[in-house]
Amino acid sequence: MKLERTHKIFNPPVRTLMGPGPSDIHPRVSAALAKPVIGHLDPEFSNLMEDIKDLLRYAFQTKNDVTFPVSAPGSMGMEICFANLVEPGDKVIICRNGVFGNRMEENVKRMRGEAVMVDDEWGRAVDPQKLEEALKANPDAKIVAFVHAETSTGASSDGKTLAALAKQYGCLTIVDTVTSLGGSELRVDEWGLSAVYSGSQKCLSAPPGISPVTFSADAIEKIKNRKTPVQSWFGDINLVLSYWTGSGKRSYHHTAPVNAMYSLHEALLMLAEEGIEKAWQRHKDHHLQLKQGLENLGMQFIVPEAERLSQLNAVTIPEDKNEMKIRSGLLQKYNLEIGAGLGPLAGKIWRIGLMGHSCNQKNVTLCTEALADLLQNA
Ligand code: PLP
Numbered sequence: 001m002k003l004e005r006t007h008k009i010f011n012p013p014v015r016t017l018m019g020p021g022p023s024d025i026h027p028r029v030s031a032a033l034a035k036p037v038i039g040h041l042d043p044e045f046s047n048l049m050e051d052i053k054d055l056l057r058y059a060f061q062t063k064n065d066v067t068f069p070v071s072a073p074g075s076m077g078m079e080i081c082f083a084n085l086v087e088p089g090d091k092v093i094i095c096r097n098g099v100f101g102n103r104m105e106e107n108v109k110r111m112r113g114e115a116v117m118v119d120d121e122w123g124r125a126v127d128p129q130k131l132e133e134a135l136k137a138n139p140d141a142k143i144v145a146f147v148h149a150e151t152s153t154g155a156s157s158d159g160k161t162l163a164a165l166a167k168q169y170g171c172l173t174i175v176d177t178v179t180s181l182g183g184s185e186l187r188v189d190e191w192g193l194s195a196v197y198s199g200s201q202k203c204l205s206a207p208p209g210i211s212p213v214t215f216s217a218d219a220i221e222k223i224k225n226r227k228t229p230v231q232s233w234f235g236d237i238n239l240v241l242s243y244w245t246g247s248g249k250r251s252y253h254h255t256a257p258v259n260a261m262y263s264l265h266e267a268l269l270m271l272a273e274e275g276i277e278k279a280w281q282r283h284k285d286h287h288l289q290l291k292q293g294l295e296n297l298g299m300q301f302i303v304p305e306a307e308r309l310s311q312l313n314a315v316t317i318p319e320d321k322n323e324m325k326i327r328s329g330l331l332q333k334y335n336l337e338i339g340a341g342l343g344p345l346a347g348k349i350w351r352i353g354l355m356g357h358s359c360n361q362k363n364v365t366l367c368t369e370a371l372a373d374l375l376q377n378a
Pocket of ligand 1: 020076078147149152176178199208
Protein backbone atom coordinates (compact mmCIF):
# COMPACT_ATOMS: atom_id res chain seq x y z
CA MET A 1 0.00 0.00 0.00
CA LYS A 2 1.29 3.48 -0.91
CA LEU A 3 0.85 6.78 0.89
CA GLU A 4 -1.89 8.84 -0.71
CA ARG A 5 -0.32 12.23 0.01
CA THR A 6 3.16 13.73 -0.26
CA HIS A 7 4.63 14.29 3.18
CA LYS A 8 7.17 16.66 4.65
CA ILE A 9 8.09 18.06 8.06
CA PHE A 10 5.24 20.18 9.41
CA ASN A 11 6.18 23.78 10.16
CA PRO A 12 3.18 25.66 11.54
CA PRO A 13 2.86 29.33 10.65
CA VAL A 14 3.69 31.73 13.48
CA ARG A 15 0.32 33.22 14.38
CA THR A 16 -0.89 35.63 17.02
CA LEU A 17 -3.75 33.84 18.73
CA MET A 18 -6.57 36.17 19.72
CA GLY A 19 -9.48 33.81 19.29
CA PRO A 20 -11.47 31.88 21.90
CA GLY A 21 -8.47 29.60 22.59
CA PRO A 22 -5.91 28.23 22.31
CA SER A 23 -3.87 31.27 23.26
CA ASP A 24 -0.21 31.99 22.54
CA ILE A 25 2.26 30.21 24.75
CA HIS A 26 5.36 31.79 26.28
CA PRO A 27 8.78 30.57 24.98
CA ARG A 28 9.45 29.19 28.47
CA VAL A 29 6.35 27.01 28.14
CA SER A 30 7.25 25.77 24.65
CA ALA A 31 10.83 25.08 25.80
CA ALA A 32 9.42 22.94 28.61
CA LEU A 33 7.58 20.81 26.02
CA ALA A 34 10.87 19.97 24.31
CA LYS A 35 12.58 18.64 27.46
CA PRO A 36 13.49 14.92 27.52
CA VAL A 37 10.71 12.46 28.14
CA ILE A 38 11.04 10.54 31.41
CA GLY A 39 8.95 7.64 32.65
CA HIS A 40 5.60 8.66 34.10
CA LEU A 41 6.30 6.58 37.21
CA ASP A 42 9.82 8.01 37.61
CA PRO A 43 10.22 9.54 41.10
CA GLU A 44 11.19 12.86 39.46
CA PHE A 45 7.89 12.86 37.57
CA SER A 46 6.05 12.06 40.81
CA ASN A 47 7.62 15.16 42.34
CA LEU A 48 6.52 17.22 39.37
CA MET A 49 2.97 15.89 39.77
CA GLU A 50 2.94 17.08 43.38
CA ASP A 51 4.21 20.52 42.27
CA ILE A 52 1.53 20.74 39.58
CA LYS A 53 -1.21 19.93 42.12
CA ASP A 54 0.11 22.60 44.48
CA LEU A 55 0.31 25.21 41.71
CA LEU A 56 -3.20 24.27 40.53
CA ARG A 57 -4.56 24.75 44.05
CA TYR A 58 -3.09 28.25 43.94
CA ALA A 59 -4.62 28.97 40.51
CA PHE A 60 -8.04 27.71 41.68
CA GLN A 61 -7.60 29.37 45.11
CA THR A 62 -8.45 26.18 46.95
CA LYS A 63 -7.10 23.84 49.56
CA ASN A 64 -9.00 20.90 48.03
CA ASP A 65 -6.95 17.76 48.35
CA VAL A 66 -8.47 16.37 45.16
CA THR A 67 -7.04 18.82 42.64
CA PHE A 68 -5.21 17.52 39.58
CA PRO A 69 -4.90 17.85 35.79
CA VAL A 70 -6.93 15.37 33.75
CA SER A 71 -4.90 13.99 30.81
CA ALA A 72 -7.48 15.15 28.27
CA PRO A 73 -9.08 18.40 27.07
CA GLY A 74 -11.63 20.55 28.90
CA SER A 75 -14.52 18.51 27.51
CA MET A 76 -13.23 15.48 29.42
CA GLY A 77 -12.89 17.55 32.61
CA MET A 78 -16.56 18.43 32.12
CA GLU A 79 -17.50 14.80 31.52
CA ILE A 80 -15.55 13.63 34.58
CA CYS A 81 -17.39 16.08 36.84
CA PHE A 82 -20.80 14.94 35.56
CA ALA A 83 -19.88 11.24 35.41
CA ASN A 84 -18.74 11.19 39.02
CA LEU A 85 -21.36 13.42 40.63
CA VAL A 86 -24.51 12.47 38.73
CA GLU A 87 -26.11 9.13 39.55
CA PRO A 88 -29.01 7.72 37.50
CA GLY A 89 -32.17 9.60 38.48
CA ASP A 90 -30.34 12.61 40.01
CA LYS A 91 -31.98 15.91 39.19
CA VAL A 92 -29.52 18.55 37.95
CA ILE A 93 -30.43 22.21 37.42
CA ILE A 94 -28.41 23.59 34.50
CA CYS A 95 -28.16 27.32 33.96
CA ARG A 96 -27.75 27.76 30.21
CA ASN A 97 -26.64 31.02 28.61
CA GLY A 98 -24.59 29.74 25.66
CA VAL A 99 -23.14 26.73 23.87
CA PHE A 100 -21.56 25.05 26.86
CA GLY A 101 -24.83 24.76 28.82
CA ASN A 102 -26.06 22.55 25.96
CA ARG A 103 -23.13 20.23 26.52
CA MET A 104 -23.89 20.07 30.22
CA GLU A 105 -27.44 18.97 29.39
CA GLU A 106 -26.09 16.30 27.07
CA ASN A 107 -23.78 15.05 29.84
CA VAL A 108 -26.58 14.80 32.40
CA LYS A 109 -28.78 12.87 29.97
CA ARG A 110 -25.96 10.45 29.17
CA MET A 111 -25.37 9.86 32.89
CA ARG A 112 -29.11 9.04 33.07
CA GLY A 113 -29.80 12.02 35.28
CA GLU A 114 -32.71 14.45 34.88
CA ALA A 115 -31.73 17.86 33.51
CA VAL A 116 -33.82 20.90 34.47
CA MET A 117 -32.84 23.74 32.15
CA VAL A 118 -32.88 27.36 33.30
CA ASP A 119 -32.36 29.51 30.22
CA ASP A 120 -30.91 32.96 29.95
CA GLU A 121 -30.40 35.03 26.87
CA TRP A 122 -27.13 34.40 25.01
CA GLY A 123 -24.85 37.32 25.84
CA ARG A 124 -26.18 37.74 29.37
CA ALA A 125 -24.95 36.42 32.72
CA VAL A 126 -26.92 33.66 34.46
CA ASP A 127 -29.77 35.30 36.40
CA PRO A 128 -29.59 34.26 40.11
CA GLN A 129 -33.29 34.98 40.53
CA LYS A 130 -34.24 32.44 37.85
CA LEU A 131 -31.97 29.91 39.53
CA GLU A 132 -33.66 30.51 42.87
CA GLU A 133 -37.10 30.01 41.29
CA ALA A 134 -35.89 26.71 39.79
CA LEU A 135 -34.46 25.61 43.15
CA LYS A 136 -37.79 26.36 44.86
CA ALA A 137 -39.72 24.50 42.15
CA ASN A 138 -37.37 21.49 42.34
CA PRO A 139 -36.68 20.77 46.01
CA ASP A 140 -35.38 17.32 45.03
CA ALA A 141 -32.57 18.76 42.87
CA LYS A 142 -29.12 17.54 43.90
CA ILE A 143 -26.77 19.60 41.73
CA VAL A 144 -26.61 23.04 40.12
CA ALA A 145 -24.35 23.42 37.07
CA PHE A 146 -23.27 26.62 35.35
CA VAL A 147 -20.56 28.08 33.15
CA HIS A 148 -18.58 30.77 34.94
CA ALA A 149 -17.14 32.31 31.75
CA GLU A 150 -19.25 31.57 28.65
CA THR A 151 -16.75 31.50 25.79
CA SER A 152 -19.47 31.47 23.15
CA THR A 153 -20.75 34.92 24.17
CA GLY A 154 -18.19 36.61 26.46
CA ALA A 155 -20.57 36.69 29.46
CA SER A 156 -19.31 36.30 33.01
CA SER A 157 -21.67 34.91 35.66
CA ASP A 158 -21.56 35.60 39.38
CA GLY A 159 -20.09 32.32 40.62
CA LYS A 160 -20.16 33.39 44.25
CA THR A 161 -23.89 34.22 44.31
CA LEU A 162 -24.93 31.18 42.24
CA ALA A 163 -22.94 28.80 44.46
CA ALA A 164 -24.34 30.37 47.64
CA LEU A 165 -27.89 29.86 46.33
CA ALA A 166 -27.18 26.25 45.41
CA LYS A 167 -25.81 25.61 48.88
CA GLN A 168 -28.79 27.30 50.55
CA TYR A 169 -31.06 24.78 48.80
CA GLY A 170 -28.84 21.79 49.61
CA CYS A 171 -27.26 21.37 46.17
CA LEU A 172 -23.68 20.75 45.09
CA THR A 173 -22.29 22.71 42.16
CA ILE A 174 -20.51 21.75 38.94
CA VAL A 175 -18.76 24.81 37.54
CA ASP A 176 -17.13 25.30 34.13
CA THR A 177 -14.09 27.57 34.52
CA VAL A 178 -12.40 26.66 31.23
CA THR A 179 -12.13 30.29 30.17
CA SER A 180 -12.01 31.94 33.60
CA LEU A 181 -9.12 30.12 35.34
CA GLY A 182 -6.18 32.53 35.44
CA GLY A 183 -8.04 35.29 33.60
CA SER A 184 -10.72 36.54 35.96
CA GLU A 185 -11.54 36.35 39.64
CA LEU A 186 -12.20 32.76 40.70
CA ARG A 187 -12.11 31.65 44.34
CA VAL A 188 -13.12 28.02 44.63
CA ASP A 189 -13.01 27.76 48.45
CA GLU A 190 -14.33 31.18 49.33
CA TRP A 191 -17.26 30.75 46.93
CA GLY A 192 -17.89 27.17 48.07
CA LEU A 193 -17.75 25.52 44.61
CA SER A 194 -18.00 21.70 44.61
CA ALA A 195 -16.67 20.26 41.32
CA VAL A 196 -14.78 22.59 39.02
CA TYR A 197 -13.09 21.92 35.69
CA SER A 198 -10.96 24.01 33.38
CA GLY A 199 -8.66 23.84 30.35
CA SER A 200 -4.95 24.38 29.79
CA GLN A 201 -5.22 26.37 26.56
CA LYS A 202 -6.99 29.57 27.55
CA CYS A 203 -5.80 31.95 30.29
CA LEU A 204 -3.21 29.49 31.61
CA SER A 205 -1.50 29.63 28.19
CA ALA A 206 -0.30 26.05 28.12
CA PRO A 207 -0.83 23.84 25.05
CA PRO A 208 -4.35 22.42 24.63
CA GLY A 209 -5.21 18.94 25.86
CA ILE A 210 -5.17 19.06 29.66
CA SER A 211 -8.07 19.77 31.98
CA PRO A 212 -7.36 20.88 35.55
CA VAL A 213 -10.11 19.81 37.98
CA THR A 214 -10.78 20.27 41.67
CA PHE A 215 -13.34 18.58 43.96
CA SER A 216 -14.47 19.76 47.39
CA ALA A 217 -14.80 17.37 50.36
CA ASP A 218 -18.65 17.43 49.91
CA ALA A 219 -18.30 16.41 46.28
CA ILE A 220 -15.92 13.58 47.17
CA GLU A 221 -18.34 12.38 49.84
CA LYS A 222 -21.16 12.15 47.27
CA ILE A 223 -18.87 10.24 44.94
CA LYS A 224 -17.76 7.82 47.69
CA ASN A 225 -21.41 7.13 48.60
CA ARG A 226 -22.58 6.36 45.07
CA LYS A 227 -24.85 3.34 44.74
CA THR A 228 -23.81 2.73 41.14
CA PRO A 229 -20.30 2.65 39.68
CA VAL A 230 -19.14 5.70 37.71
CA GLN A 231 -20.03 4.80 34.11
CA SER A 232 -16.66 6.01 32.75
CA TRP A 233 -13.65 3.85 33.56
CA PHE A 234 -11.09 6.50 32.57
CA GLY A 235 -12.96 9.21 34.43
CA ASP A 236 -13.71 7.36 37.67
CA ILE A 237 -12.16 9.60 40.32
CA ASN A 238 -11.71 6.66 42.68
CA LEU A 239 -9.38 5.02 40.15
CA VAL A 240 -7.60 8.13 38.81
CA LEU A 241 -6.71 9.19 42.32
CA SER A 242 -4.56 6.12 42.83
CA TYR A 243 -2.33 7.68 40.13
CA TRP A 244 -2.45 11.29 41.27
CA THR A 245 -2.19 10.88 45.05
CA GLY A 246 0.98 11.19 47.13
CA SER A 247 4.31 10.06 45.73
CA GLY A 248 5.39 6.60 46.83
CA LYS A 249 1.79 5.32 46.85
CA ARG A 250 1.15 5.96 43.16
CA SER A 251 -0.02 3.13 40.99
CA TYR A 252 -0.47 2.90 37.23
CA HIS A 253 -3.77 4.13 35.86
CA HIS A 254 -2.85 5.57 32.44
CA THR A 255 0.30 7.11 30.93
CA ALA A 256 0.20 10.85 31.54
CA PRO A 257 1.26 13.09 28.62
CA VAL A 258 4.61 13.72 30.29
CA ASN A 259 5.83 16.66 28.17
CA ALA A 260 2.43 18.34 28.19
CA MET A 261 2.62 18.18 31.99
CA TYR A 262 6.07 19.87 31.90
CA SER A 263 4.55 22.70 29.90
CA LEU A 264 1.50 23.00 32.16
CA HIS A 265 3.85 23.15 35.13
CA GLU A 266 5.88 25.96 33.53
CA ALA A 267 2.72 27.93 32.69
CA LEU A 268 1.42 27.54 36.25
CA LEU A 269 4.80 28.55 37.62
CA MET A 270 4.69 31.72 35.51
CA LEU A 271 1.20 32.45 36.81
CA ALA A 272 2.42 32.07 40.41
CA GLU A 273 5.42 34.30 39.68
CA GLU A 274 3.12 37.01 38.33
CA GLY A 275 0.58 36.54 41.14
CA ILE A 276 -3.00 35.45 40.44
CA GLU A 277 -4.59 38.79 41.32
CA LYS A 278 -2.13 40.67 39.12
CA ALA A 279 -2.95 38.30 36.26
CA TRP A 280 -6.69 39.02 36.70
CA GLN A 281 -5.92 42.75 36.67
CA ARG A 282 -3.73 42.49 33.56
CA HIS A 283 -6.65 40.89 31.70
CA LYS A 284 -8.94 43.70 32.84
CA ASP A 285 -6.49 46.48 31.90
CA HIS A 286 -5.88 45.20 28.36
CA HIS A 287 -9.57 44.51 27.88
CA LEU A 288 -10.29 48.18 28.59
CA GLN A 289 -7.68 49.25 26.02
CA LEU A 290 -9.07 46.85 23.43
CA LYS A 291 -12.62 48.00 24.15
CA GLN A 292 -11.65 51.57 23.37
CA GLY A 293 -10.01 50.53 20.10
CA LEU A 294 -12.93 48.37 18.96
CA GLU A 295 -15.54 50.97 19.86
CA ASN A 296 -13.57 53.59 17.92
CA LEU A 297 -13.96 51.30 14.91
CA GLY A 298 -17.74 51.25 15.37
CA MET A 299 -18.07 47.82 17.00
CA GLN A 300 -20.37 47.17 19.92
CA PHE A 301 -20.06 44.66 22.72
CA ILE A 302 -22.98 42.24 22.89
CA VAL A 303 -22.66 41.75 26.69
CA PRO A 304 -23.64 44.58 29.10
CA GLU A 305 -20.58 46.12 30.74
CA ALA A 306 -21.14 44.69 34.24
CA GLU A 307 -21.42 41.12 32.88
CA ARG A 308 -18.50 41.25 30.46
CA LEU A 309 -15.46 39.01 30.45
CA SER A 310 -12.08 40.65 29.95
CA GLN A 311 -10.58 37.65 28.21
CA LEU A 312 -13.32 37.13 25.60
CA ASN A 313 -14.55 40.20 23.78
CA ALA A 314 -17.67 39.50 21.72
CA VAL A 315 -18.45 42.36 19.37
CA THR A 316 -20.87 43.03 16.54
CA ILE A 317 -19.58 43.13 12.98
CA PRO A 318 -20.02 46.52 11.35
CA GLU A 319 -22.97 46.40 8.93
CA ASP A 320 -22.19 45.86 5.24
CA LYS A 321 -18.88 44.15 6.11
CA ASN A 322 -18.11 40.58 5.09
CA GLU A 323 -17.24 38.81 8.36
CA MET A 324 -15.47 35.83 6.79
CA LYS A 325 -13.47 37.94 4.33
CA ILE A 326 -12.14 40.19 7.09
CA ARG A 327 -11.38 37.33 9.46
CA SER A 328 -9.46 35.40 6.81
CA GLY A 329 -7.74 38.66 5.78
CA LEU A 330 -6.49 39.02 9.34
CA LEU A 331 -5.06 35.51 9.18
CA GLN A 332 -3.44 35.91 5.75
CA LYS A 333 -2.12 39.46 5.99
CA TYR A 334 -1.39 39.75 9.72
CA ASN A 335 -1.12 36.12 10.88
CA LEU A 336 -3.74 37.10 13.43
CA GLU A 337 -6.48 34.69 14.53
CA ILE A 338 -9.76 35.93 15.95
CA GLY A 339 -12.90 33.82 16.49
CA ALA A 340 -16.25 33.71 14.72
CA GLY A 341 -19.66 33.52 16.41
CA LEU A 342 -21.18 30.16 17.34
CA GLY A 343 -24.77 28.86 17.04
CA PRO A 344 -27.28 31.71 16.75
CA LEU A 345 -24.41 34.22 16.83
CA ALA A 346 -22.62 32.73 13.78
CA GLY A 347 -21.97 35.44 11.19
CA LYS A 348 -23.11 38.15 13.63
CA ILE A 349 -20.16 38.60 16.00
CA TRP A 350 -16.42 38.26 16.35
CA ARG A 351 -14.93 36.77 19.49
CA ILE A 352 -11.61 38.40 20.27
CA GLY A 353 -9.61 36.68 22.95
CA LEU A 354 -7.16 38.31 25.31
CA MET A 355 -6.09 35.21 27.15
CA GLY A 356 -2.96 34.50 29.17
CA HIS A 357 0.23 35.21 27.24
CA SER A 358 -1.85 36.65 24.36
CA CYS A 359 -3.14 39.35 26.68
CA ASN A 360 -0.65 42.17 26.18
CA GLN A 361 -0.37 45.71 24.85
CA LYS A 362 1.33 44.66 21.61
CA ASN A 363 -1.57 42.39 20.68
CA VAL A 364 -4.18 45.02 21.50
CA THR A 365 -2.44 47.42 19.12
CA LEU A 366 -1.95 44.79 16.41
CA CYS A 367 -5.60 43.75 16.55
CA THR A 368 -7.06 47.25 16.42
CA GLU A 369 -4.70 48.42 13.66
CA ALA A 370 -5.20 45.29 11.56
CA LEU A 371 -8.99 45.52 11.91
CA ALA A 372 -8.92 49.23 11.02
CA ASP A 373 -6.96 48.42 7.87
CA LEU A 374 -9.21 45.59 6.72
CA LEU A 375 -12.47 47.30 7.62
CA GLN A 376 -11.41 50.17 5.43
CA ASN A 377 -9.75 48.32 2.60
CA ALA A 378 -11.13 44.76 2.41
N1 PLP B 1 -16.21 24.82 28.32
C1 PLP B 1 -15.94 26.04 27.84
C2 PLP B 1 -16.55 27.24 28.48
C3 PLP B 1 -15.08 26.17 26.74
O1 PLP B 1 -14.81 27.39 26.26
C4 PLP B 1 -14.51 25.02 26.15
C5 PLP B 1 -13.64 25.13 24.97
O2 PLP B 1 -13.57 26.12 24.31
C6 PLP B 1 -14.83 23.77 26.70
C7 PLP B 1 -15.67 23.71 27.78
C8 PLP B 1 -14.27 22.51 26.12
O3 PLP B 1 -12.87 22.49 26.21
P1 PLP B 1 -11.97 21.68 25.19
O4 PLP B 1 -12.17 22.30 23.83
O5 PLP B 1 -10.57 21.84 25.72
O6 PLP B 1 -12.43 20.27 25.21
